[in-house]
Amino acid sequence: xxxxxxxxxxxxxxxxxxxxxxxxxxxxxxxxxxxxxxxxxxxxxxxxxxxxxxxxxxxxxxxxxxxxxxxxxxxxxxxxxxxxxxxxxxxxxxxxxxxxxxxxxxxxxxxxxxxxxxxxxxxxxxxxxxxxxxxxxxxxxxxxxxxxxxxxxxxxxxxxxxxxxxxxxxxxxxxxxxxxxxxxxxxxxxxxxxxxxxxxxxxxxxxxxxxxxxxxxxxxxxxxxxxxxxxxxxxxxxxxxxxxxxxxxxxxxxxxxxxxxxxxxxxxxxxxxxxxxxxxxxxxxxxxxxxxxxxxxxxxxxxxxxxxxxxxxxxxxxxxxxxxxxxxxxx
Amino acid sequence: xxxxxxxxxxxxxxxxxxxxxxxxxxxxxxxxxxxxxxxxxxxxxxxxxxxxxxxxxxxxxxxxxxxxxxxxxxxxxxxxxxxxxxxxxxxxxxxxxxxxxxxxxxxxxxxxxxxxxxxxxxxxxxxxxxxxxxxxxxxxxxxxxxxxxxxxxxxxxxxxxxxxxxxxxxxxxxxxxxxxxxxxxxxxxxxxxxxxxxxxxxxxxxxxxxxxxxxxxxxxxxxxxxxxxxxxxxxxxxxxxxxxxxxxxxxxxxxxxxxxxxxxxxxxxxxxxxxxxxxxxxxxxxxxxxxxxx
Numbered sequence: 205x206x207x208x209x210x211x212x213x214x215x216x217x218x219x220x221x222x223x224x225x226x227x228x229x230x231x232x233x234x235x236x237x238x239x240x241x242x243x244x245x246x247x248x249x250x251x252x253x254x255x256x257x258x259x260x261x262x263x264x265x266x267x268x269x270x271x272x273x274x275x276x277x278x279x280x281x282x283x284x285x286x287x288x289x290x291x292x293x294x295x296x297x298x299x300x301x302x303x304x305x306x307x308x309x310x311x312x313x314x315x316x317x318x319x320x321x322x323x324x325x326x327x328x329x330x331x332x333x334x335x336x337x338x339x340x341x342x343x344x345x346x347x348x349x350x351x352x353x354x355x356x357x358x359x360x361x362x363x364x365x366x367x368x369x370x371x372x373x374x375x376x377x378x379x380x381x382x383x384x385x386x387x388x389x390x391x392x393x394x395x396x397x398x399x400x401x402x403x404x405x406x407x408x409x410x411x412x413x414x415x416x417x418x419x420x421x422x423x424x425x426x427x428x429x430x431x432x433x434x435x436x437x438x439x440x441x442x443x444x445x446x447x448x449x450x451x452x453x454x455x456x457x458x459x460x461x462x463x464x465x466x467x468x469x470x471x472x473x474x475x476x477x478x479x480x481x482x483x484x485x486x487x488x489x490x491x492x493x494x495x496x497x498x499x500x501x502x503x504x505x506x507x508x509x510x511x512x513x514x515x516x517x518x519x520x521x522x523x524x525x526x527x528x529x530x531x532x533x534x535x
Numbered sequence: 536x537x538x539x540x541x542x543x544x545x546x547x548x549x550x551x552x553x554x555x556x557x558x559x560x561x562x563x564x565x566x567x568x569x570x571x572x573x574x575x576x577x578x579x580x581x582x583x584x585x586x587x588x589x590x591x592x593x594x595x596x597x598x599x600x601x602x603x604x605x606x607x608x609x610x611x612x613x614x615x616x617x618x619x620x621x622x623x624x625x626x627x628x629x630x631x632x633x634x635x636x637x638x639x640x641x642x643x644x645x646x647x648x649x650x651x652x653x654x655x656x657x658x659x660x661x662x663x664x665x666x667x668x669x670x671x672x673x674x675x676x677x678x679x680x681x682x683x684x685x686x687x688x689x690x691x692x693x694x695x696x697x698x699x700x701x702x703x704x705x706x707x708x709x710x711x712x713x714x715x716x717x718x719x720x721x722x723x724x725x726x727x728x729x730x731x732x733x734x735x736x737x738x739x740x741x742x743x744x745x746x747x748x749x750x751x752x753x754x755x756x757x758x759x760x761x762x763x764x765x766x767x768x769x770x771x772x773x774x775x776x777x778x779x780x781x782x783x784x785x786x787x788x789x790x791x792x793x794x795x796x797x798x799x800x801x802x803x804x805x806x807x808x809x810x811x812x813x814x815x816x817x818x819x820x821x822x823x824x825x826x827x828x829x
Contacts, residue, residue: 343799499650506642
């Protein structure tokens, strides 16, 4: 009782709480500063990519499982929720829950391979899984309409609370608030998770799963858990993507998408939660700022990824720490 | 009639499979010596194909010479990726960092090629695709005869090199135990470089011969490389005989799936087989010593 109260007290006064408030404030203010359709679209893309990166980071950075199948969970979330809405008329939030659950389940199935395989084998198994899902989306034409795609996906229904103005998600700003708010909530939950004993358990498995097992940790079960959570977050991003873009084609979930998400996590700094957030934002906005150089702008993903691995494996987070220690050291 | 169809698809499968073997052998060689995966191998295939295309269609060289040109391009790229990525990261001793770095290199190469060559597929025509032979109801093009001949000779030379020459034996020694091989006076760095050059030359060559059957875009290599990964795992990582067997098997699966099921199911069948192998027999068709990853 007093312990819990002390924790709550510590949390209230911790800089973490102010960071969350600052992030919420930034989300609230950004669409007012960056007005216009172009920037508001980019803001929502950023929020979706943040979700994708957070999901992968939980599997890769915390549980240490090299998953190259994040594009599959993204695609499953998008297609399952959309098909439930357009074919069966399921309400948006029901379809959203189903899409998230389905992606999470798919992650747990892939985790059954992760339990037996590691390193390169897992990388290729998860890549193979992503290829299979992409090919199913492409070839199951009676269900997904294959390469023709699905069009006119409706936005989430408007929320009308008596006494408040109606929130209509056809308004891009409202949709941004929804996705970014969900990303912030996800960050909050994952932050609680990784700082709980569960986070320590996952880290122990990442560092050495045999030693972890010898301490009585059920490494297999925790890997399944990590894959389930990370894939479900990816699935949520997929649901938002479908309703945001309004059209779905299988090639949006080609395996190269997995590489893009991986770049965001690595460039930001894997094994931290804040790193992938900045990585996702940077790698979403940077190519937009470089539109002037044509297709060559997409090279920045590869350049950023390669340079970070070679010279700063901790990513932006490591760079920030380095700068901070230089500054305080000089003082 | 059915026997002819089966024979025809067997021929098609073996032609395609022998090209997959060339590409997959490179991955196997690198994995054997370094226990590393090179994702940019895909783009060596693509760049090999483009090198052959420009050598033939712009410089006016012959097709056979263009295979040689692609081989050289592949070899140079192999040298470059070893110097820039694998050699510096080897000192850090991480398993995953080099893999991730090669994904970065692959993204750079694909998008650089995209801005140079554009997304529209190139039509790669060889003078040999039109010359058709008929043997007992089945058709061969001269192109497929060349593919079979060049890849068989290449694979045989490689095999003989690995089995009978001093360098080949040293290479196998390094792949079995790098430290002990070092104690025997073998310089592993030199051999690792040799492996990269050999492996990437194979990829470039494979690209030149795959070019007429691929949709030649900057992303062409990706579709080949995911199959090559499947082949390497089905055959048993780092195992040369297993890779050859699995490569031909995947070629046959592809041609028979096209004939009897649906071309769209090829990747699903191949990767379904891959996942089954990983679940039940992760050491591959031809099992070997290396089990620390399983």
